[in-house]
Amino acid sequence: MELKKSTGELKDGMHSACAFLNTDGGWLIFGVAPTGLKILGQQVTETTKREIAQAIAGLEPAVDVKIHYVDVPDRPGNQAIAIHFDGWVWGERPHTFHGCPYYKVESTTKVMPHEMYDERIRAHQPQIYAWESQIANDVTLADLNEKHIRGCIRLGVEGGRIPASAMSAPIDDTLAKWNLLKNGNPTNGAVMLFSDKISEYSQFRLRMARFLGTDKNEFIDNQRAEGNFFDLLDAGMAFFFKHLNLSGKITTHSLQREERLEVPYHALREALINSLCHRQWEKHNLTGSIAIYDDRIEIANPGIFPPQISPESIKEPHESYPYNLKIAEALYKSTYLESWGSGAKRIMDACREQGVDEPTWRWDGGFVIVTFKRPGKTFPEQGANTQPVPNQHSTSSIPVPHQFSTSSLPVKTLIEKATDDFMTVWQLAELCELKDIRYFRKNYLKPALEEGAIERLYPEQPKHPKQKYRLTEAAKEWKNKKIPEKPKNFPKK
Structure with missing residues (x-):
């Protein structure tokens, strides 16, 4: 509740009204002394009502409120003026008075911080203001990792969440349906999910x-x-x-x-x-x-x-x-x-x-x-x-x-074949008698990295052009302690 002595404080009262609209709502009352809480009322004329209406019109978005005029006992001709303002609901546009947003901190009316205002605007119209919906800077469709996109499409089809026709459709069609393209250009959300070009995105x-x-x-x-x-x-x-x-x-x-x-x-x-x-x-x-x-x-x-x-x-x-929302939808x-x-x-x-x-x-x-x-x-x-x-x-x-242990036959095979020296992915694949590098990366190299069996020469730069791999100390100890088992009938690519 905000008390004002008279409509002489109308402008300040509208700051409080705006703050109520942006917080939990409340009553704005004119004609009560804030200090002694004495009900004084005031003379209400047509001019008074017009000034109140004009002041309320300064609130954006426009609000529909009922103004109560209450007679004050023992003060003939004087009335108190009470107006209730509803509180803010997540997703609504934040209110401003003459272009400036206000909000309540306990009983104090303050100008809303830019960050809070931007966040509420973003929640109100995420399709326009959200970071993920903005067109990416200096990134094209060619910079997106097609393997990741195709993998997501395949998982979506297998999970029954997207139609099987997406498997053969152009990837830009699927990205557009996932709202990850704007005017044919990748959005920030598309870059975050799929791009190999991230030089402009220090937060990644x-x-x-x-x-x-x-x-x-x-x-x-x-x-x-x-x-x-x-x-x-x-x-x-x-x-x-x-x-x-x-x-x-x-x-x-x-x-x-x-x-x-x-x-x-x-x-x-x-x-x-x-x-x-x-x-x-x-x-x-x-x-x-x-x-x-x-x-x-x-x-x-x-x-x-x-x-x-x-x-x-x-x-x-x-x-x-x-x-x-768009990133979550694509991941779902x-x-x-x-x-x-x-x-x-x-x-x-x-x-x-x-x-x-x-x-x-x-x-x-x-x-x-x-x-x-x-x-x-x-x-x-x-x-x-x-x-x-x-x-x-x-x-x-x-x-x-x-501790190291694995039940994965490909990982066991890689450990048994690898040495203490750093080797390229092609050298490791050759040791495992595999020629399909993509198959080797997916079924041997990636699981071995995840299980801590091998380590990178450049751990902070997984895609370093001179990247090499070797056994970890844990894998070497496991290898030395176990009795070698030669895999039987293991498929080769």
Whole structure:
């Protein structure tokens, strides 16, 4: 409620009215002294009513309000004037008075910050103002990774989310249907998902660190990946496999050894996908991050919670309010995202199924952070095997516990064939008696990287023109301890 002594404060009253409209609503009352709360009223003439109507007309968008004129007892001819203004609802256009937006902070009326106003305008007309919908600078269709696009189309067809005819249709037709093209040109959303040309997008990075202990004072491994959605997703998952414990057990339903990370793979992957999908990509000076400590894992992205969701309520059933609608739609159609609003539930279900603690969510004022608690011991026991993790950013190699195991026959084959020396992808494929490089990359090289069996010569530049690979210390130890098994009847390409 805002009290004004008379309509002599009409202009200031309209600032408060605008603030009510942009916040939680409220009453604006003229004719009451704010200090002593004494009801004074005032003489109301046709001129008074006209001035009030003209002042209200200065509010944009226009509002339809009812003005109440209430007689004041013991003051014949005087009336108090009361006007109620409804509050703002997410998705509505923010209000201004004579071109300036106002909002309430507790009981104080303030000019709305540009960032808040832009965010509300963006929510009101995302198809026009959203970063993902803007035409990309200096990027053409030829700069988009056709392999990634075709892969998404195939997954969408197999998942029943897009028609089979999309398999043979030109890719620009599909991109247009996914609203990733504007006037035939790729949008920022298309670049984020599929482009190999990202030189103008400094925010397309992911910082990854394994810290020693439970704070950021000292790190064991510090990396930075850059690229599109799929590059960052692959880099993040590879980092998890490199630094988290991997265990296995014989399950009753399959009678085979099943490998699993200490924190469920599906939970980490879902959290990382959500982080990349819903972050505020327009904040080009900020980057997402993965931080692994002895006791926890934190995935952070520059962003906010939608007004309808809080760090507490995100664990309850809720609707989906994607920050990047077009990106989310494309990822849903290609099955990287499941039904909207189910991400947090899927993460928690995966954790419960494996018997680990559910994660927590929080917002620190600039980043949304999901935290997974690491189960079990966080420090190596006396006499446990350790290995140095080389890192060009650190000043020394710090021993950390490691475990390596794999049930993948292609990965086992690659480990048995590879040596301690760095080798090109073609040399490794030749050792495995394979000629189809694409097949080798997909079925041998990529799984081996994800499982921590091999490492890159240039870890921070996965697509370096002189990239080479060699066995990790963990894979070499596993290779030396096991009895070599020659694969039988393994298909060759």
